[in-house]
Amino acid sequence: MTSPISVYPSFVGLKKETTPGTGVVVTSFVPATTIASEDVRNYTPDAAFRGSAVAAYNEVPTQGWGTYSFDGPVYLDTIGSVLKGILGAEDLSGTGPYVHAMSVLNSGTFQAPTYTLVDFNGVEARSFAYGVFNSCQLTYAANDLLKHSTQAQTYASTSVTTPSESFTSAKATAAYKTSVKIAGSTVSTVEAATITVSRPTNPIIALNNSTSPTAIWGGPVDISGSLTCLYEDDTFLTPMLSGTATSVEFSLTDADANVLDIKCTNGLFTAAPITRNSNGWMEITVAFTGVANTTDVTTAGGGYSPGKVTLTNSQSTAY
DSSP states (O other), X not given: OOOOOOSTTOEEEEEEOSSTTOOOOOOEEEOOSEEEEEEEOOEEEEOOOOSSOOSOSEEEEOOOEEEEEEEEEOOTTTHHHHHHHHHEEEEEEOSSSEEEEEEEOOSTTOOOOOEEEEEEOSSOEEEEEEEEXXXXXXXXXXXXXXXXXXXXXXOOOEEEOOOOOOOOOOOOOBGGGOEEEETTEEESOEEEEEXXXXXXXXXXXXXXXXXXXXXXXEOOOEEXXXXXXXXXXSTTHHHHHHTOOEEEEEEEEOTXXXXXXXXXXXXXXXXXXXXXXXXXXXXXXXXXXXXXXXXXXXXXTOSOBSOEEEEEESOOSOO
16 A cells, blocks of 8 residues: 655755855755645657658657745745845845845846755655746735745756755744835725736756756846725825826834835836725725836845845844
């Protein structure tokens, strides 16, 4: 009789790489509710005629890569690696607590740091080097924890010695503790929201005598989101109709006084349909995007950025 493998020992491990694509031993571990990893193997057919009515005589392997995703509550220490891994630039200040201000990196390679990601699946630990984060969606719902859904593109995986996991002591936080500001003024009518920090990633395949791509390349950064709000006046509708950018800011403090603040100084409202809630009240759902500007930048990033992420916690080193 077979014995199924339990999901409960599963964990996510990660660490920033010194050299992109050279895997490192992970030292940071993130509790997650969903973990998914996949090795993508590509083939090209040999379809040269050989006298038979067949589509191909052989399938020849070409270069491949990996994908890695994990979801769960947001912990205001480990989430910094993901956000830095998309945005790229960080200013570190303070003497405890420490302030990690992040924006788009606009110098050098214009590429964010890469990370080694480890997926322990109950049987073995598989290491995915050259991890480039391409999306992190934060979900704020007043009746739930602040949660994230994170994706990355990587090199194909290898089997490694299972690391000894040691999880963060930071606590998950109820999303209702979030303060929302529109145009600098606090509003209390937002019922739920999402913010997505993302950039497209693509493998650079080349004649490099390797089954791996030359690099995993990150494209331009985007920050967008949505707000589901009580419809009481035209606070949200007017900026959409006028096409006037207005600041959007979310700030959450956990039980240990760690803070996650996300601000788009030029938040452009692109849609604002008004609907009838099934419970009997009016709602307006706002879609917004962060327009690149020179206010939401860090010294390390420079240039323009669609928004700034500021994380305040006890981590004394940069992500």
